[in-house]
Each structure stands twice: as C-alpha cells, then as structure tokens.
Amino acid sequence: MAKKRVTLADVAKLAGLSTTAASMILTGRPDTRLSAEAHAKVHEAASQLGYRPNVAARALRTDKSRSIAFISDYVATTRFASGLIRGALAAAEEARHVMLVLETGGEPAREIQAVQAALDRQVDGLIFAAMRAREVFVPDIVINAPVVMLNGTSARFPLSVLPDEYQGGRDAVRLLLEAGISGDIVLLGHNAEDEAGLFRSEMINRRLAGIKDAMREAGLAFIAELSCWNWEPDQGFDLTRKLLATKRPRAILCLNDRLAFGAHQALSEAGLSIPEDVALVSFDNDEIASYLRPGLTTIALPHEEMGRAAVELLLRPGATSGATLAMPIIERGSIRSPAGLI
Amino acid sequence: MAKKRVTLADVAKLAGLSTTAASMILTGRPDTRLSAEAHAKVHEAASQLGYRPNVAARALRTDKSRSIAFISDYVATTRFASGLIRGALAAAEEARHVMLVLETGGEPAREIQAVQAALDRQVDGLIFAAMRAREVFVPDIVINAPVVMLNGTSARFPLSVLPDEYQGGRDAVRLLLEAGISGDIVLLGHNAEDEAGLFRSEMINRRLAGIKDAMREAGLAFIAELSCWNWEPDQGFDLTRKLLATKRPRAILCLNDRLAFGAHQALSEAGLSIPEDVALVSFDNDEIASYLRPGLTTIALPHEEMGRAAVELLLRPGATSGATLAMPIIERGSIRSPAGLI
C-alpha cells in the first residue's frame, strides 16, 4: 500500500527519454520541437502510469501555484457570500486554478493571519471580498501578487468589482413609474447615518443617489422616509405598521428584500393587497423574494457574476480597471401582475 | 520594488548560524539542543527580516502542506453549504490549516477534476460534503490521505459526520405532545419515493423513522400525509390550502422550513392563527424560520458544528469512528407562545 507517487522521472524512464523532454512535452511548451514520436511516447507513459505533476514542486520552481485566495470578512452570515464564492469558484475552475477560502470576521488580527497564510502558499493572487463594509481594510503587508477587491474598495488596490448601485436605484423608481404609479410613494430603510458616511455608506449612498435622482427627474418626492439601523424583517414590519396608522401609501420602495418581507407582512395583516393596493419594490433578490405571494419584484445583486468577474480580472495579466456590473431587474408580481408573472 | 522573498538562508546568515540550526529552531523541534543564545539570535533575525516559511518548499520536503480540501456537490444552491463551510473554516484556521474549496455539481467528471486538483496540491486530507445526495460518489482514484464524509456517507470511506435525524424526528413529535396536542396532526412533505430509496432517501428516512416511532409510541397517527417531490414554499402552500378545504388540523409537522413557510402562508390566508388554531413544527432552522410571525419552532441542522467536526476528525491522527451530531431544538412561537418566545 501507499504506492509511491509517480514522478516525472518515472514517466521519462518509461518513455526512454530525459526528464527535460518529458517536462517540455507535458507542459506543452510551444517553442520546443521534439519529435512527434517523443510526444506520443511521453503521453503514453504518463497516462499509463497515471502521472500527475506535483504542484508544490512546480510552484517552488516557477513561483506559480495555480491557486488563488478568496479572503472575506464573513462567509456564512450573509446569504450574499455563497453566490460570490460560487461564481469565483466556477471561474477559477475554468482557469484550472484552485481557490483557498479564508474568513476574517473583519478582525485585523485574523486578516493578517489570512493574508500571510495565503502568501505562504504562494498564491497567484488574492481577492478581498466584503460582505459588510464597503471600504475594506487590507493589512499593511507587502503583497507581491495581484489583488482585486470584490464588493468593496481599498485605497491600496484600485481593481474593484462592484454592482452598479446607482443605476439599480434608478431602475427601481422607473419600475414604479412604468406601472403608472405617480405619487404616495414611501422609502423604507433610509438611514441618515449611512449617508453621513458610516456603516456600508458608499454602497447605500449610490443606491440612494440613483433613487433620488430618478424621483427628482420625475418631479416626485417621497411622502415618508422610514429609517432604521438594522435592515431585517422585523424592522420592516414595525415601521410599515406604524406608517399605516397615519398614511395610506400607493407604493413602498424598500432598500432591501428583508425589509420588504417585513413590509409585506404588515400590509397583509392590514388587509391590504399587493400589488393592487400597494406596490412593493426592493433590492438584492434574496432567496425570500421568490417565496412571498406575490413574489417580490426586486433589483438583484449579481453575486455570481461578480465573483466570476473578480477571478477573471485577477487572472488577466494587464488588467488596469475594475468592473461595474449591472443589477438585473427581477420582475415578479409585487408591482403589477401582468400575465405570466408569478 | 518586488523585493525578493526572505528565505531561511537569509535568516541563518543574519543570525550567523547554519540553515540547519535556523530550521530546527524555527520549527521548534523539541529533541534538539541548541544554545539559548542561538535560539534568541535566530528568532530575532527572523522577526527582523519578516521571515515567512515557504510552504511549497516545506511541502515538497515533508509531504505536509497544511491544507485540506473541501469538496462539495453544491455550495451556493443551498443555504446549508455556508454553515458547513463556515464551521470547517474556523476549525481549519485553529489548526493552522488552509482550506481549498471545490465544487463539483455532482458531476462525475468534475468530481475527478476536483479530487485530482486537490491531490496535486498535496492536501493533507479531503472532506466530501454532500448537500443533495446522501450516499456520495467518490471517484475511484487512489487517495493517499485521510477522507471524511460530511453530511453524507460513502462505502469507501467510513468516517462520516451526520446530524442525528432520528432523534430530531422524535423531538419534533415530542414538542407537539408537550404542548398538549394529542391528535389531528398532519405530516407535510412525506414522499413515498424517498422511502423507496431514491433522492436523499437515507437522510429523510431516518427523520421519518424518528417521527413515526414517536407517534406510534404515543398511540397517535397522522390524519393526513401530504407528499410532494419538491420541498419548496409553493408546494407547502398548495398542499395546505387543499388540505384546509376538507380538514381542520390541530398541528402540521413539516419536513422542512420551506414547506412550513408555505403552510404558514396558507394558514394565514385562511384566517387561522398560529399557534392557537394550528401549531407548526419543522426542520432545518432555515433563515426564514426566524422571519415568520410567529417565528417557526424548528429542529435545526447543526451545520456549523458539523463542518467543524469534519475538520477536527480529519486532522485527528487515529480517528476511527465518525460523529453524529444532535439537532438542536429551536423554540420560537409556532407551537405555543410562552413568555419570552418570539
């Protein structure tokens, strides 16, 4: 048992050639001109022996490990992460790279650990993914490898992959307008402190900017702006219920789907029907958006595409500018229920 | 720029010692007896230079890469994956290992690719995580490293980490009984084909076995068993609505939270209140379980603990038996609303 691993030397010996020849043939270097016969023999020997190159040895020699690191603050806390990882994984696989996943919890000490762990393994590049913050702290370590920021930005590293929040904001308003809604709209989730530049400020500011510009251009203003710190269903519920005590909105524009979920609950409880009495739009395309009845019309965060873009950017040699990805409009039935929509 | 990486030789030179000495001191071998002075000098030099060992080189020499592979069929499709990954990541970090994450989509070709990619990188062990299937296909490749199955089993590899579905099933019934419910219970999600041994059969069979045993022991029988193929909210909704046309259950035991979510919608629509009119219990502790009003009482899948257990098992030298983890009872308000429950 524990058969010794087959090495390049074994292959070369079986093929009756030197390891050099075997190496060149197997790595498929174009500039070399070995006989077709040699090629055949080496490939034959390799597959017969089940040869697999030792990546550690190769990395030692070439400084290329065919692996990248995906370092994120949180991976499970938010449903966002999995889409990001999935997309990144798919792109890495296509490029025949392997991905190390590391989580830091946003703690500086763990960030340093993570970056060093990755660097110690000679990764070919690093992705810093942000689930929570927008401006990401990247430990002050010399990083001799390409870096791309995913869903975040950093002063040190210019390459970022971001969703087009501004346009997303505009689209949300446009959907309402196109459904013939021209007033009595409330905004749910606006938070003054965000605008002041605190928690996830940039991200939300862009979204908000798009919303407000579109509203202004249409000559509209919100009849109420409900703000809260925590964008969870219970907040959406409470705020909406309170709102309904004094106002009767025609539409509620929610800053994320979880808030919309809570609003949906409050609306149902009040006997209001969606979308006839009040329409709902929101952002993210959270899983719950499709669970509601009617389904939530939402401006999606293109997580999978973002993950994919980050890896492609990382692996493209001279990449010089990042990517801003469109947020797809997912129409379900919470604004209007045309034939064919759920 | 692009300062050359500092190597062990640099440290040794600065310390005025041989690389041998530096190596022994830095790796902290106990059996060697170098002078305290030598220790001090080497450590001093290392930290001054910011020395970091090259893991690839070390792996080449020692056959230990301090990395493990996490190979799963699906990572993003199910909300399960992230908990599993998160737990595994935490345990790996504590053991100073790094984790490669690979996704196969359950396709044999990709499974082979993934295993080889991992093996090529000399991983110290592999975890096969199953999100969909129970019995996992592991490609027939010689794997000279420990393997543990996570949320699945394999004929080839005996070490598995599984949730205690049987006890979980019993607990669900017990909760109903303890709330004084003693009849008119319906089972939602039972699927005859599962019992026949198809899709995720084993997992569900154990859960069902626990439920049925507990029911029988209490001298109870379901007044209806609603089966469906796809355990999603819309199915739960349709089935429950249909049920309500002819029967008035006192409780619905749902085989997962998404089904319960749909049942909840149908119940609310019918003007029935939870838990007073009908109680709800289910399984998984999906995120949505906490979003509902009242919150769903559910038997949780301990994903994070499972991920953690898998890594610990993998890294423990002589591990010989797997782990079966308890499914925690998460009491919210869908069976009864005692003071303090949401």
Place this chain on the structure above:
DNA sequence: CTGTTAGCGCTTTCAT
C-alpha cells in the same frame, strides 16, 4: 533536436 546540470527553499541524515 535532446540530455546534463543546477537550483527553487526547505528538512534531515550524518559528520564533526
């Protein structure tokens, strides 16, 4: 066109 040689950075006998 092919083979020999010299390392990549590290650990580990084996001498001293």
Place this chain on the structure above:
DNA sequence: ATGAAAGCGCTAACAG
C-alpha cells in the same frame, strides 16, 4: 552543540 550535504519533484539554462 552545530554544520555540510543530499534531495523532495520539477523547470530552465546551457551544452552537445
């Protein structure tokens, strides 16, 4: 108690 030297598996100069 410490160091010289060999070698893990591979690739890249350089000869032949």
